Amino acid sequence: MTKKGDKIGHILHVTIDLLSKEGGENLSMRGVAKASNISLSNLQYYYPNKEALLKAAIAQYFSGCQEAIMARMEQSALDQASSGSIFFEQLLDLLLYNAKESDQAIMFREISALSSRNKDLELAIDAYYKDYCAWLTELIRPHAQLPEKIVCLLVPYLEGYAGVGTVLPLSKKEVVQMLLDIIKGTLNPLCSE
Amino acid sequence: MTKKGDKIGHILHVTIDLLSKEGGENLSMRGVAKASNISLSNLQYYYPNKEALLKAAIAQYFSGCQEAIMARMEQSALDQASSGSIFFEQLLDLLLYNAKESDQAIMFREISALSSRNKDLELAIDAYYKDYCAWLTELIRPHAQLPEKIVCLLVPYLEGYAGVGTVLPLSKKEVVQMLLDIIKGTLNPLCSE
DNA sequence: ACCTGAACACCGTTCAAGT
DNA sequence: ACCTGAACACCGTTCAAGT
Numbered sequence: 049m050t051k052k053g054d055k056i057g058h059i060l061h062v063t064i065d066l067l068s069k070e071g072g073e074n075l076s077m078r079g080v081a082k083a084s085n086i087s088l089s090n091l092q093y094y095y096p097n098k099e100a101l102l103k104a105a106i107a108q109y110f111s112g113c114q115e116a117i118m119a120r121m122e123q124s125a126l127d128q129a130s131s132g133s134i135f136f137e138q139l140l141d142l143l144l145y146n147a148k149e150s151d152q153a154i155m156f157r158e159i160s161a162l163s164s165r166n167k168d169l170e171l172a173i174d175a176y177y178k179d180y181c182a183w184l185t186e187l188i189r190p191h192a193q194l195p196e197k198i199v200c201l202l203v204p205y206l207e208g209y210a211g212v213g214t215v216l217p218l219s220k221k222e223v224v225q226m227l228l229d230i231i232k233g234t235l236n237p238l239c240s241e
Numbered sequence: 242m243t244k245k246g247d248k249i250g251h252i253l254h255v256t257i258d259l260l261s262k263e264g265g266e267n268l269s270m271r272g273v274a275k276a277s278n279i280s281l282s283n284l285q286y287y288y289p290n291k292e293a294l295l296k297a298a299i300a301q302y303f304s305g306c307q308e309a310i311m312a313r314m315e316q317s318a319l320d321q322a323s324s325g326s327i328f329f330e331q332l333l334d335l336l337l338y339n340a341k342e343s344d345q346a347i348m349f350r351e352i353s354a355l356s357s358r359n360k361d362l363e364l365a366i367d368a369y370y371k372d373y374c375a376w377l378t379e380l381i382r383p384h385a386q387l388p389e390k391i392v393c394l395l396v397p398y399l400e401g402y403a404g405v406g407t408v409l410p411l412s413k414k415e416v417v418q419m420l421l422d423i424i425k426g427t428l429n430p431l432c433s434e
Numbered sequence: 435a436c437c438t439g440a441a442c443a444c445c446g447t448t449c450a451a452g453t
Numbered sequence: 454a455c456c457t458g459a460a461c462a463c464c465g466t467t468c469a470a471g472t
């Protein structure tokens with residue numbers, strides 16, 4: 049019953065693995081087919097071209113990321129922390145760690161580069177990011193008065209930090225503290241703005 | 242005398258052009274050679290492989306970016322604006338505009354994806370970013386008390402904004418205002434921290 | 435030092451053909 | 454519906470050879 053799903057799942061798993069190991073540039077249909085133990089033509093039956101394969105793999109990857117974050121969130125009992133300070137400290141630690149995790153950082157760079165070449169892929173990725181922003185906004189809402197603003201600060205920042213974080217004049221710890229100060233000081237005023 | 246330099250300059254110019262038009266994935270040595278009106282083998286004489294060509298093209302591109310920012314800075318008479326508020330307003334406008342300029346955003350995505358595949362390229366790019374951070378720090382120093390912190394905020398943020406800016410729940414104008422508030426409120430306290 | 439073309443093993447995609 | 458191999462035009466790189 050789920051045999052077809054399993055096969056496709058396996059293909060996508062292999063694709064993501066190769067994508068993070070060798071990059072989109074070096075990923076080949078033949079390589080994916082070989083690593084999946086199927087023929088090139090068979091792979092092309094499921095994904096008629098490289099773009100279709102990449103699109104499906106990226107979709108799979110994004111949903112995997114959301115699940116991973118959810119899981120770690122529950123694990124660290126983030127929801128229960130009612131105090132705003134502790135909540136954001138944990139969240140930043142989690143998101144920044146996530147951003148620097150080698151595989152993930154590489155994947156996002158590959159994905160964003162691929163999307164800049166491909167309108168279709170870009171739209172799909174934009175949709176995933178919008179989902180992510182909405183999800184993060186609701187996660188933050190109970191702990192802050194301006195969750196949209198905080199999301200607008202954090203999402204681009206973390207995205208950029210994954211790329212240039214290592215060259216900044218401040219350490220990661222100092223950066224986290226700075227972000228916390230910003231969230232506390234500017235974006236979460238006790239009185240209305 | 243400068244004939245060799247001219248030829249190399251032309252090759253790099255053509256490479257950057259093709260890179261931004263077709264992406265690193267679709268850039269070919271043969272394509273660059275053809276567009277440069279030289280033979281493939283001749284191109285390989287100057288750049289023995291694709292990596293060497295890309296590395297040189299990216300170096301050329303980065304220095305071009307610095308020059309462009311400098312030029313626009315002088316043009317907008319940014320240095321003379323002694324008032325901190327006006328200075329940062331102009332700077333953010335300039336940097337955010339720069340970041341969303343289609344060609345540049347695409348180039349940076351290509352570059353960062355290429356660098357994640359190539360340790361050599363990554364080191365070169367890190368060096369350019371460090372330069373950029375140092376340069377921006379000194380530019381900001383006369384107008385703020387914690388220039389390093391502001392750079393640590395702005396550089397990753399602008400980098401990330403180029404990728405995900407369009408999916409955020411706030412408009413670009415609101416984002417600029419938020420950044421200005423942060424700079425004024427948290428990072429540039431009148432009294433010592 | 436500068437430039438050339440032929441040849442190598444690879445690639446994505448197409449296609450006609452099998453079950 | 455699922456799977457196959459041959460063939461197409463392309464690619465990066467190597468190499469022996471010319472000026």
